[in-house]
Amino acid sequence: MQVYQHWQGVSPEHRGASVAMGNFDGVHLGHQHVISLAAQHGPLGIVTFEPHPRSYFAPQSGPFRLMNAEARANRLAKLGVQTLFELPFDATLASLSPEAFVTQVLAEGLGVSHVTVGADFCFGMGRKGTAADLVSLCATQGITVHLADLVQVENTDISSTRIRQALSDGDTKTASQMLGHWHRIDGAVIHGEKRGRQLGFPTANMDVTGLHLPRNGVYAVYADVLTGPQKGHYLGAANLGTRPMFGENRPNLETFLFDFKGDLYGQHLSIAFVEWLRGEEKFDSLEALITQMHADCDRARTILQAAK
The missing domain is CATH 2.40.30.30 (Riboflavin kinase-like)
Known part of the structure; x- marks a missing residue:
């Protein structure tokens, strides 16, 4: 798996990827669903952020991540990801409008061909961009978009928040059911x-x-x-x-x-x-x-x- 920690100067052989985009904290079953959909449209890539945006905007919030960057990369590699774009979440990235993010990062920087995200995905400065905005903005750049439905286990939406609670309770079985693997x-x-x-x-x-x-x-x-x-x-x-x-x-x-x-x-x-x-x-x-x-x-x- 090729790992990039920037969004400029991507090698030609790694452009044109079909990417799943998000934070992927835990790489749970919902994330895996998004990734599997992205894999249907071309060479599989991931666009994620490091540090987690929550750490950038609320550094006082205390530890919340289910996995560090190393664990996330190890898990993504097992899922067949060929290229990992681990974008530095800093003042520059945080200040980009939804339009600028699509144009400068996805199209010009990474050169992606397709993007898959969860239906609740938000992006751009102030999280102003919705999943619907992503569809329309990407269309202007010739990038197709797939919006993935949320995944449930026993009629409950899978989320990193629910996994954190299960782990806090020492309930490794419930956590593993939502993760699709042991924590x-x-x-x-x-x-x-x-x-x-x-x-x-x-x-x-x-x-x-x-x-x-x-x-x-x-x-x-x-x-x-x-x-x-x-x-x-x-x-x-x-x-x-x-x-x-x-x-x-x-x-x-x-x-x-x-x-x-x-x-x-x-x-x-x-x-x-x-x-x-x-x-x-x-x-x-x-x-x-x-x-x-x-x-x-x-x-x-x-x-x-x-x-x-």
Whole structure:
């Protein structure tokens, strides 16, 4: 997948794409529907924005994203996207009128041939442009447009907001039904306090800054090592939270991979949240903590083997 982080100077071989356009936070089933429709009209591309416009306009709103840019790109690549236009959402882009966005970005900059969006899509300065406006403006540039209907699961519209709520409740099953895949956090393994190694459970630590986090606690997880000599798929157990046993308060994701030996520092992992096992606890002793960790791993292994 070719990734562009600008909308000017696109190579001729990547012009003429049929693009799905939106934020695609979570790449849920509704997003996948839009993408599948776009794929019917030519070489498949995605037009999205980084950072998310909400982060630009309301930086004080707190973490809300379901996935970072890396996780989104990984998921889009699995869907067969050939070109990802990850446009920088800055003052220049935010100030473009709907007319200027279509002319300067879609037509002249990216040279797209077709655009597919959800029927509720808005664009341009102040979100003044509607999906109907997109159809008429694109027609003046020779670009066709398809408006996709909203997708429902059990008579409920799929939305990133509903997925966030399910994850906040620790309801990974409902979230996965709307996503069409397990909710994942992707990123590089960073150095932690190495307490897990001392306890006999060496963990891979990952930064979760800027993300809407699932309910704190221990999870049964699938872990995909995406880079390095030990690339592969593993079962594991992960703790998401602030580690009250050690008096810390910054959110952290630490994952213990079953049947794994090696060094993962700097490598990129994708952690899939399969089932919430329990909340965070403060134990009376390290021995009690270790006993519980063994029980957590045994339960996680049983769940994951059954879920395959």
